[in-house]
Structures are given as C-alpha cells and as structure tokens.
Amino acid sequence: MISSAEQKMQFLYSLRSSGVTNKRVLTAMETIDRRSYVSDTFADNAYEDTPLPIGCGQTISQPSIVAIMTEALDVQPRDKVLEIGTGSGYQAAILSRLARRIYTVDRHSILVQAARNVFKEQDIPNITTFTADGSRGLPDQAPFDRIIVTAASEDPPTTLLDQLRLGGIMVLPVGQSDSMQRLVKIKKTENGLEYHELRSVRFVPLLEGLGKTSV
Numbered sequence: 001m002i003s004s005a006e007q008k009m010q011f012l013y014s015l016r017s018s019g020v021t022n023k024r025v026l027t028a029m030e031t032i033d034r035r036s037y038v039s040d041t042f043a044d045n046a047y048e049d050t051p052l053p054i055g056c057g058q059t060i061s062q063p064s065i066v067a068i069m070t071e072a073l074d075v076q077p078r079d080k081v082l083e084i085g086t087g088s089g090y091q092a093a094i095l096s097r098l099a100r101r102i103y104t105v106d107r108h109s110i111l112v113q114a115a116r117n118v119f120k121e122q123d124i125p126n127i128t129t130f131t132a133d134g135s136r137g138l139p140d141q142a143p144f145d146r147i148i149v150t151a152a153s154e155d156p157p158t159t160l161l162d163q164l165r166l167g168g169i170m171v172l173p174v175g176q177s178d179s180m181q182r183l184v185k186i187k188k189t190e191n192g193l194e195y196h197e198l199r200s201v202r203f204v205p206l207l208e209g210l211g212k213t214s215v
C-alpha cells in the first residue's frame, strides 16, 4: 500500500496532467481534502482520479474533471455561484475557496444533509445548501455570476440561463445520460449566448423532482 503523501502527489500530478494550469484552482484543490467527501469504504481510493459511489446511486466526480470544470467557470473572488448537483459537496467546497458565496442544490436530501455536515466540520462558512429540483434554479437568489451543473441534461436548461447575470458563465455537461456528453461553457453577452465545447464527459443525468429519501 502506498503512503498518503505519495497518494496526494499522484493526485496533484493527475490534476496537472489534465491540462489545468490556473494557480487559484490548483491551490483550492490542494487545500480541500477529497478524503473528507468520500465514505470510509473508499478511503484508499480517495486520491485516485476516478468517480466514486456516494450513495443514492450517485457519484463524486473524477478530480481531473472537477479541476477542468472549475477552471472553465473562471470564478472571481466577489462571485455568487450556483451549483446544481451537490452530491458529496466536494465541488462546492472547492468553489467556496474561490468565490464569495456558493448556493448548492441537490434533489436528494440525504446527500444534502451529509454535505452540510462536512461543510460544518471543515469550517466552511460560505456555502448554503438546498434540497430542491435544481433544474428550476434558485429564483429567489438569482441572478448568479456563475452557474455550474454537475448532472447532464439534453439541452442547457433555459430556466438556469435566465438566472445567469449578463457577463456570467455557465458550465455543464450536455447530452443524453447513457451516450456521449459534451462539457459546454456558455457565456451570456450583450449579443446573446456564446457556446464553447470543451471535451467529452460522462455524468449522471439531471432528473426532475425530488429523490426518494431511502438510499
């Protein structure tokens, strides 16, 4: 078995190999310990560049994809960010190091509760969690400077685009759940929406309504 220091070195290496160079993003990912966001069952796998099960049939994303999405979101220190798909809370925790305030939404209350507990344990003060159908966004808190969706939809949800501030950026996987999805970055400009396709990815689907409470 390799030591934890060695595991962490490999973790950082896999982030750099994914092509992410933004210093703020790399520092945030070095600071937030992925081990805190996976269950004891997967403790040995916490620093591997793979998705891992988190319950409710969901997964914590692969670290290199988290890094790529975070870099693409181009978060600024004063930003108000909306994340759809809290899952383990790992992506939200990384964003919390980079932006002023994070609102994160998941349809599974069990996952939201678990993530909220970790944020408390880790003394992360600037994340607000919600159990809700995130495809509706959070109209009461809108507009947002940045929106990140960590579950795939066939098209970018217009409700979410409406909640993005002018000049804002949204990053999300687009495509059918069991086929090839593309990671897309959308910028809202005065002349309309600018789309950039980043790479192919595989995410769980964005589903409507709330999740069942049983795991």
Ligand code: SAH
Binding pocket: 058, 059, 060, 061, 084, 085, 086, 087, 088, 089, 090, 091, 092, 105, 106, 107, 108, 111, 132, 133, 134, 135, 150, 151, 204, 205, 206, 207, 208, 209, 211
């Ligand atoms: N960002 C997470 C990984 C997300 S996995 C992390 O860092 O661990 C995708 C998550 O999207 C799942 O937890 C799933 O429950 C959630 N999800 C799917 N459809 C949703 C919807 N309509 N509203 C809110 N959350 C949704």
